[in-house]
Each structure stands twice: as C-alpha cells, then as structure tokens.
Amino acid sequence: MIRVDEKGFYGKFGGAYIPEMLHPNIEELRENYEQIISTEEFKTEFQSLLKDFVGRPTPLYLASRLSEKYGAKIYLKREDLCHTGAHKVNNTVGQIILAKKLGKKRIIAETGAGQHGVATATVCALMGMDCTIYMGELDIQRQRPNVERMKILGAKVVPATSGSKTLKDATNEAMRQWINDPVDTHYIIGSVVGPHPYPEMVARFQSVISEEIKIQLQEKEGRENPDLVIACVGGGSNAAGSFYHYYNVPEVRLIAAEAAGLGISSGKSAATTILGTMGILHGSKTLLMQTEDGQVVEPHSISAGLDYPGIGPVHAHLFDIGRGEFVAVEDEDAMKAGIELSRLEGIIPAIETSHALHALNMIEYKKDDIIVINLSGRGDKDLDTYIKWGGY
Amino acid sequence: MNRINRLFQNKKERVLSIYFTAGFPELEDTVPIMEAIEAAGADIIEIGVPYSDPIADGPTIQDSNMIALENGMSLKKLFAQLEGFRNKVNLPVVLMGYLNPIIQFGMEDFCKKCQELGIDGLILPDLPMGQYLEEFKELFEQYGLSNTFLISPQTSENRIREIDQHSNGFIYMVSSHSITGAKTGISEEQKVYFKRVQEMDLKNPRLIGFGISDAETFNTASAFGHGAIIGSAFINIVKKSKDLRTDIQQYIQSVIQ
Ligand SMILES: Cc1ncc(COP(=O)(O)O)c(C=O)c1O
Numbered sequence: 145m146i147r148v149d150e151k152g153f154y155g156k157f158g159g160a161y162i163p164e165m166l167h168p169n170i171e172e173l174r175e176n177y178e179q180i181i182s183t184e185e186f187k188t189e190f191q192s193l194l195k196d197f198v199g200r201p202t203p204l205y206l207a208s209r210l211s212e213k214y215g216a217k218i219y220l221k222r223e224d225l226c227h228t229g230a231h232k233v234n235n236t237v238g239q240i241i242l243a244k245k246l247g248k249k250r251i252i253a254e255t256g257a258g259q260h261g262v263a264t265a266t267v268c269a270l271m272g273m274d275c276t277i278y279m280g281e282l283d284i285q286r287q288r289p290n291v292e293r294m295k296i297l298g299a300k301v302v303p304a305t306s307g308s309k310t311l312k313d314a315t316n317e318a319m320r321q322w323i324n325d326p327v328d329t330h331y332i333i334g335s336v337v338g339p340h341p342y343p344e345m346v347a348r349f350q351s352v353i354s355e356e357i358k359i360q361l362q363e364k365e366g367r368e369n370p371d372l373v374i375a376c377v378g379g380g381s382n383a384a385g386s387f388y389h390y391y392n393v394p395e396v397r398l399i400a401a402e403a404a405g406l407g408i409s410s411g412k413s414a415a416t417t418i419l420g421t422m423g424i425l426h427g428s429k430t431l432l433m434q435t436e437d438g439q440v441v442e443p444h445s446i447s448a449g450l451d452y453p454g455i456g457p458v459h460a461h462l463f464d465i466g467r468g469e470f471v472a473v474e475d476e477d478a479m480k481a482g483i484e485l486s487r488l489e490g491i492i493p494a495i496e497t498s499h500a501l502h503a504l505n506m507i508e509y510k511k512d513d514i515i516v517i518n519l520s521g522r523g524d525k526d527l528d529t530y531i532k533w534g535g536y
Numbered sequence: 537m538n539r540i541n542r543l544f545q546n547k548k549e550r551v552l553s554i555y556f557t558a559g560f561p562e563l564e565d566t567v568p569i570m571e572a573i574e575a576a577g578a579d580i581i582e583i584g585v586p587y588s589d590p591i592a593d594g595p596t597i598q599d600s601n602m603i604a605l606e607n608g609m610s611l612k613k614l615f616a617q618l619e620g621f622r623n624k625v626n627l628p629v630v631l632m633g634y635l636n637p638i639i640q641f642g643m644e645d646f647c648k649k650c651q652e653l654g655i656d657g658l659i660l661p662d663l664p665m666g667q668y669l670e671e672f673k674e675l676f677e678q679y680g681l682s683n684t685f686l687i688s689p690q691t692s693e694n695r696i697r698e699i700d701q702h703s704n705g706f707i708y709m710v711s712s713h714s715i716t717g718a719k720t721g722i723s724e725e726q727k728v729y730f731k732r733v734q735e736m737d738l739k740n741p742r743l744i745g746f747g748i749s750d751a752e753t754f755n756t757a758s759a760f761g762h763g764a765i766i767g768s769a770f771i772n773i774v775k776k777s778k779d780l781r782t783d784i785q786q787y788i789q790s791v792i793q
Binding site: 151159160161162163164165167168169306307312313316319320323324325326327421422423424425426427432434436437438439440 | 587588589590591592593594595598602605610611612634635636637638639640641661662663664665666667685686687688690691692695699710713714715
C-alpha cells in the first residue's frame with residue numbers, strides 16, 4: 145500500500161525535519177487539516193470553487209492524431225484549461241479555504257516559474273487575503289509576465305537574494321518568513337514537498353485529477369483504469385494528483401518524467417531520481433541532488449517549474465519500491481514534444497508538461513494500451529522560451 | 537563529566553556562548569578564532585557547520601555560510617582542522633549544524649569523530665525532538681554528546697517540559713519569533729516570555745539567543761536565564777576584523793564587562 149504513515153513517512157521518505165520555531169505551525173496544520181477537509185462545509189466550498197472558479201471538471205480529451213502517431217489510445221487530462229493555466233490552482237483553492245478556517249490573516253508562498261505564485265495570488269484576491277510571494281531574484285528576471293500578473297492581483301513579490309536565487313532559495317525565504325510571523329500566517333506550499341503534512345495535503349487537493357480521470361474513463365471506455373498514466377515531476381504535485389487513485393492499482397503503470405536538462409551527465413540537469421541521493425531538504429527526507437559533503441546542488445531545466453533539486457517524498461518512495469517508472473527528458477526533446485503537440489492537436493503545452501509528452505518516446509507500451517497524459521499546464525507563460533529556442 | 541555540565545555546575549549566571557561559522561572569514565580561521573574566544577573570557581564555543589540552505593538563519597549567517605562554503609569548508613575539512621585542538625582550547629565546544637551534511641557524513645561516524653576530537657555537544661536546529669528520540673538519542677549518548685534543543689515563544693508549556701526532560705546540557709531559548717540576526721534591544725513582550733519560562737523551574741540551564749549583541753542585551757538575557765548566545769553580532773565583528781585576536785578580545789570584553 146502506498147500511503148503516508150502517522151509520522152508522515154512514505155516508506156523511508158518524508159517526515160518533518162523542521163526547526164522548533166515552526167513546530168507549532170506544523171502541528172496546528174497536522175492536527176487540524178484532516179478534520180477540516182473532511183467536513184461537509186469544507187467539501188461544499190471546495191467543490192463549488194473547483195467547479196465555478198477553476199472550471200472543473202477538466203476534459204479528458206482523446207488526442208486522435210497523437211494516438212495515431214504513437215500507436216496507442218492517448219487521452220490528455222486537460223489541466224491546462226484550469227483557471228490560471230495549470231493544475232497548481234487546485235491546491236491553492238484547497239489551502240486558502242483551510243487557511244481561512246484556521247483563522248489565518250496572511251498568506252505566503254514560494255514560486256519558481258511563477259505559476260504557483262499566480263495561483264496563490266489569485267485565490268488571495270478571491271478571498272481578500274494579504275499575499276506575499278517569495279521568488280528567486282533570477283526567476284524574477286526570467287519570468288517577468290508572471291511577476292506582473294501577481295502584482296496586478298494585488299500580491300507583493302519579494303525577491304529571494306540568497307544562495308542561487310531560484311526556487312529552492314525562494315522556499316528557504318518563505319520558511320524564514322513563516323518563522324518570523326508564525327501566528328497569523330499560513331504558508332501555501334506549491335508542491336508535494338516540505339514537512340509533513342504538506343506532501344500528503346497537497347496530494348489530496350490535487351487528487352481531484354485522478355478522481356475525475358476514473359469517472360471520465362469509465363464513461364468513455366467503460367473502465368476506470370488506464371494502462372498507463374504519465375506526468376511530469378518537478379516537486380511532483382501534478383504527478384501525485386494524477387497517480388493518487390491509482391497508487392494501489394498495480395495494473396496501472398505510473399510514469400514520471402523528470403527534467404534531464406542538458407543531459408544527465410552534463411552537470412546541468414534536474415533528474416533527481418538518477419542524480420540524487422537520500423537527504424533532507426525543506427523539512428523532508430527525500431532524494432536530493434547534492435554534493436558528497438551534503439550541500440544542495442543547483443539544478444537546471446529549461447522549464448522553471450521542474451528546476452528543483454529535490455522531489456516529493458512520495459515520488460522518492462514510488463521510485464525506491466519500483467512502483468513508478470522514471471524517465472529523464474532533455475531540454476531539446478521536451479521542446480520538440482511541445483511543438484509536436486501544438487501541430488498535432490492544436491494545444492501549446494507548458495514546457496514542464498512537454499517532458500511528460502516526450503516520455504512516449506522513451507517507454508514501451510502495447511498497441512491497444514490506453515494512456516492518460518496529464519497535461520499539467522498551457523504554454524502561454526513559456527512563449528519567450530519557445531521564441532528563444534526557435535525550432536519551429 | 538561532560539565539559540558543558542561541569543561549566544554549569546560551577547557557573548550559574550552570565551554564561552556567554554559565542555557562535556561563529558567555521559571557515560569564515562578565511563578557511564583556516566577556525567582554531568585561531570576558538571583560541572581568541574577562550575582568551576577573551578567567553579564560556580562556550582559554538583562552531584557553525586556551513587550549509588547551502590540554512591532555513592533558520594538571517595542574512596548575516598546566511599552570508600557567512602555561503603562564504604565559508606566558497607572558501608572550501610566542509611565537515612571533513614573542519615574535522616581535520618580540529619585535530620588536536622584540545623591541546624589549545626579548554627572551553628566546552630558545541631557543533632551547530634543542519635542535518636543534511638551530517639547525514640551525508642554518516643551520523644555514527646560523525647558522533648564518533650566528535651567524541652574523538654573532544655567536542656561536547658550538538659545543536660541541530662532541524663532535528664525535531666521526536667526524530668531525535670527515535671533515531672539518534674542512543675548514538676549521542678553512546679558517544680557522550682549532549683544535545684541541545686531550541687524553544688521559542690510559541691513553544692507550549694507541555695512541549696517545553698518534554699524538551700527539558702530530554703535535554704542534557706542546556707536549553708537554547710530563541711528570544712523572539714525570528715530567524716537569527718542581530719537586532720537592537722529586547723522588548724517587554726520578550727521579557728514576559730523569558731519570565732514565563734524562568735518560572736517553570738526547568739532542570740536544564742537556559743541560554744537565550746537570537747538578537748543578543750551587546751552588554752545591554754546580554755545583561756537583560758542574563759537576568760532571565762543562565763546567560764546568552766551571540767552569533768550574528770560576532771560574525772559582523774570577525775567579518776570586518778583586520779586583527780582577529782584583538783577585535784575578538786575587545787568585543788567579548790565589551791559584552792561581559
Ligand atoms: C504546468 C506545470 N507543470 C508542472 C509543474 C511542476 O510542478 P509539480 O511537479 O509540482 O507538478 C509546474 C510548476 O510550476 C507547472 O507550472
């Protein structure tokens with residue numbers, strides 16, 4: 145069984161390795177979140193916002209030209225059609241309702257590419273909550289449009305100027321800020337990372353993806369289970385969401401696409417399961433890209449959303465026990481897969497998502513297999529990268 | 537008996553612990569700084585093991601960590617520098633560091649090495665009590681290392697009692713809800729918290745840290761606890777220093793007067 149244990153571990157991975165100053169916050173969350181999210185009141189509000197604000201359920205779309213090309217029946221789970229353009233908003237809607245119920249007044253969050261930052265700023269505007277987003281100084285320069293979107297939505301964007309000035313440093317900065325303001329603030333983590341209960345909580349909010357896949361596939365194919373589910377993995381929230389209800393259905397293959405950057409051995413990669421070793425980052429024990437002295441290594445991927453040196457503990461566990469199949473997709477191949485989907489199906493995907501698409505070229509499957517690819521986001525935010533890359 | 541316990545047996549007030557980052561400002565400054573701290577009259581030396589992602593630290597210590605790493609500091613290097621330091625330094629010595637570099641080194645090897653070299657205790661800010669009890673307590677005890685936990689104004693009375701029960705050296709009272717960083721002054725609200733904990737009559741001595749920087753803040757902290765820990769303010773002194781020994785002497789004397 146894949147499930148989190150009482151102490152927050154998935155097998156060897158997880159836990160809550162946090163400074164004592166954060167203990168009361170984490171305890172407050174741990175003690176209350178399950179109870180709160182299982183109340184009818186919470187469920188009703190969550191469901192209604194997912195439906196009317198986010199636009200769920202998102203379609204499960206049979207991509208016939210893509211299917212024809214790859215010789216399998218390929219469905220796309222259209223998370224790109226969510227409000228704000230990616231799956232990230234499923235989690236922020238859940239956490240903002242939770243934060244309100246916990247009586248919090250302020251929201252903080254980290255962001256890399258800015259998708260989670262935008263999704264957080266959006267729900268804060270919706271609920272009239274004060275919002276501060278921490279973002280690496282380098283990412284602020286690279287992702288200007290998303291920075292402006294957050295500001296239009298009324299959020300404050302604070303540059304993280306320490307370390308490598310990217311996502312991991314933005315996460316450090318958000319945690320420090322939480323230590324400085326522990327009582328009124330809720331920290332909305334953007335992926336299935338961080339100390340327990342975050343990884344499981346975020347996965348629960350994202351699990352609506354596989355919940356819908358089951359229903360939609362039943363309608364379309366007369367069966368709930370596809371043969372394969374494919375998703376990209378940065379921290380792993382869209383993957384956790386699309387795998388969630390299939391974790392314990394062994395006949396469904398779970399394929400996770402990591403970013404290989406310029407190549408596994410190039411020194412510029414983010415392929416955590418291949419290059420990582422057991423370590424502790426941002427409060428959980430997981431696979432982590434690090435030096436032999438235990439210093440965290442700065443990853444590289446062409447997609448800012450996969451540019452993270454760790455991986456959610458549940459994915460480290462799926463990898464460890466062989467339940468998940470991990471592939472590492474290089475920048476160039478991901479870009480080509482993005483163009484291919486644009487030309488075959490009229491959908492320009494986020495570059496993160498394109499990694500999942502390229503996985504089709506890296507794994508074996510049978511001709512009549514039903515494959516669901518989680519289309520985690522749309523490519524609007526990535527136009528600059530597409531333009532710079534230019535191969536179209 | 538462990539040097540930390542012996543210290544607190546003989547000295548019940550105005551204990552001064554000085555934190556510095558190993559490998560900062562220069563790679564080979566570690567032992568000279570320790571000698572200078574001892575000569576200047578402080579009571580405990582806390583050596584910070586630098587880490588790429590110090591989430592409980594403010595800008596001053598973040599910077600010293602970064603520079604130390606750029607200088608080439610690592611646990612292996614630090615242990616090499618500390619070879620034979622007990623011939624020069626008598627004060628209790630505590631290592632303070634985040635878990636990840638230690639886990640990569642190997643917790644048991646780490647503890648063994650600490651004992652061999654004459655290190656007395658550990659402060660691992662991202663090692664929570666539950667995990668300590670489950671995974672590491674036995675090891676620490678086997679190698680004679682005392683373990684220090686942090687508490688903050690948010691820590692509940694029950695948890696403070698539990699921490700007290702499982703501590704064997706001193707308790708590190710974080711002075712406010714904050715990350716490390718030299719601030720000026722101690723507020724009334726902080727004093728209320730210091731007093732609340734003081735009145736709990738814990739078995740372990742308490743040192744107050746975060747935001748202690750000069751004679752005034754040291755005196756206030758000492759009035760409510762057994763003494764204080766200075767980190768960021770000391771880092772700022774060594775950062776600017778052209779003559780470590782003299783500047784450290786002057787600074788520590790100005791604090792303890
Ligand atoms: C479209 C999209 N997909 C995937 C990711 C990666 O995050 P995760 O692995 O948590 O799904 C991001 C992150 O920004 C994203 O924007």
